[in-house]
Amino acid sequence: MPADAAVPGSSPESAADRGSLTVLLLASTLGVMGGATIAPVIEVIRQALDVGGTAAGLVLTSHSLAIALVSPLVGRTTDRFGPRLPLAAGLVVYGLGGGAGLVIDSYPVLFASRLILGVGAAAVFTCSTAALLGLYRGEMRDKVMGWRTTATTAGGFAYPLAAGALGNASWHAPFAIYLIGLPLGAATLLALPKTSHASPSDPSAKGSRRGAVRLLREHPLVLALCGLWVATTGLMMVLAVSLPRRLDQLGIHDTLVVALYGTVLASGAASLVGLTYAKLTARLGYAALMRTAAGAWTAALLVFAVAEHWAVLMLVPVLTGIGSGITMPTLTVLVDHAAPAEQRGTATSLQATALFGGQFASPLVFGPLIDATSIATGALVAAAGTAGILAALFRLKEPDQTTGLTDTGEGDRPEAPADERPQRGS
Template identity: 50%
Template sequence: MKAATSAGRSAVLPILLLASTLTVMAGAVIAPVLEVIRNDLGLSGTAAGMILTAHGLSIAVASPVVGWMIDRWGVRVPLAGGLMLYGVAGGAGVFTSSYPALIAGRIAFGVGAAAVFAGTTVALLSYYEGEQRDRVMGWRSTAISLGGVTWPLLAGAIGGFSWHAPFAIYLIGVPLGLAGLLMLPDTGGTATKAGTPRGRILPLLGRRPALLGYYGLFVAASVLLYGLAVFVPFRLAEIGIEKPFLVALISTTASVTMSLIGFGYAKLRSSLGYSTLLRLSALSWILAFALVGTTGHAALVVVGTGLFGLGMGIVMPAVTVLIGDTAPPALRGQATALSGTASFAGQFVSPLMLGPLVDSTSVKTGFLACAGLATVLLLALLVVRITDPALSPVAEDEPEQAVA
């Protein structure tokens, strides 16, 4: 652990792991009642999908600013403030009954989610190193996936009373933000560390083009993830499964698998290289979407979503650490925040890409298109060679990082 003794406080890791679950919770809480909202408000599949992903647009736009704030002033205050905004804006859906108001609330909510996503990631990368970092990043994936089980099940259970009720779950961000403000250690930033260079992210992308490839992986993963999240409920409705709790139960299969992989990620990482891990992930996604797109049986839908979770359980910690180690510490906040831009831009465009295809053809066709995208990703990963940036760390005093 690198952040002195204060980072050893017993509450720090639980706060960061619980806060990390809120990133997947951003859409997972609403997914079980999405079909109910769609029917109640008379929405198309594309419009309903936008309720689930509209926050992705504001996350994509706000993330670079959040990253700059973290690099400039440290992670504690931006993360705590983001958690509180997340809770207030997300919880506002309890009182919202119109489609425009829902979308507006989701956009405001996304600003807080941007700080939560970048802040939790940078905090874990800053407080831990080496094998301990691999371990806590695996635990983070497990926490995220367990949140992907717990929160949707809770949402499905209370969603049977009203589709407004699940929005109240977001309110957990408020007390969690207060706890973070009081208990997280202050890492400081370039504004508080004398002699620390204040770099710029664009020159770094030119010097380290691998970062662009990692962001591309996050875009593709998010398109596929939200293709699954948005359209599995519609697929289940086609085979006669419409009760919110059952939809939530089946939809959480990916998260269960992701949890198991998270517990074992450190061992996988120690025995397999990044290239092998990422190729296995792409292969699991091909199989997952091919299966869900061709089966008419609920049990096989469960298997397919589980295969998808296997790949996500590897990609999330692997690519996050690759980005963190490729960027110098003075630019880690901005580099990590751009991964948020990539991830949530992918979430935002997913229903725009897949919605019209599904509306004009079928849900099956949409899933087979996702299998095709995963195939392209696998072919790209077979061509490129991914090296471990930790073996040749980036120097903090590179001349291109000087302040303009």
């Protein structure tokens, strides 16, 4: 193995390794922030473009549909060529697609730009995750996955607040935040190690051409874990969509207070989990952590349904943040354990499809239910769903620590062919 490649189970000691980690963590702040970045000004956009509430809502969610549809293609590209070039291209597309809102005054054009943003976000989410999983092993991987969660939640806190401040000048101004993708794209080319795609005769090349459907058929645990992504994201979106209305019912009308209420508490809880994630996995294991997350979600939904005072409702974002802080790194690692190493990009892309597909579908499923009944009823139905997930998770076993599918040390997976090993450089 080259001296400058990441050593399984080690820390990023060289300047090059630290540069790679820094770029990947910064990219991780962008992957799930496509809609939340402009959420504070969405009502202003609706009025300025003279569109209805549903059309305005699609400005926030259309990128999720693009991510869900494009991610499998991004995954196969990553398996074929490595994450470096697709990630750099995705960051540029992300910056251009998102930043286009600075000069757009037409709803159809804005909608199209959001789809382009989704294409870039699919590459950012999939490639940054695959790169982190490929560079680190064992305890260091758990630490990095925890740091990634903290970085993601930090973005979830910082970008909406920055957008809210910029929105006081113009509804166009918050779109400038997306332009951060452009310098990050250039930094990716400089910081990440080069990888050569496999030759047609290499087993990994054949594996990378198998595709998502065959991967799911041959590795049913990957399918089950992706289904868990869909279910949990869809159920927990009930809180994200309904929290402002619930606070309004309890007499909290200030939009800044609403934003701080949901963002600060949830992000803070998830960040703390991320910073301690390696210790939590060492002490409890992945399966127990997933059951803890499902329990936290169920409790959050029950409190949300019955709380009659804003102080009690403060428990909801805290519990939600704990669940999300656990789930994002844990499911990512579990899917990577369950899939072949040569199909890491495809497996990671399926997580993106499941995550953002569930996010896009949730309002379509729960919106009519809540409109026909009440917010409390929708939350109770979602709580029944998360309770069912909790019961099912008692069948989840820890990854086999003795097979080649588990990254616990230098001998945990077969060493990559010589022409696929990372080579540092631009």
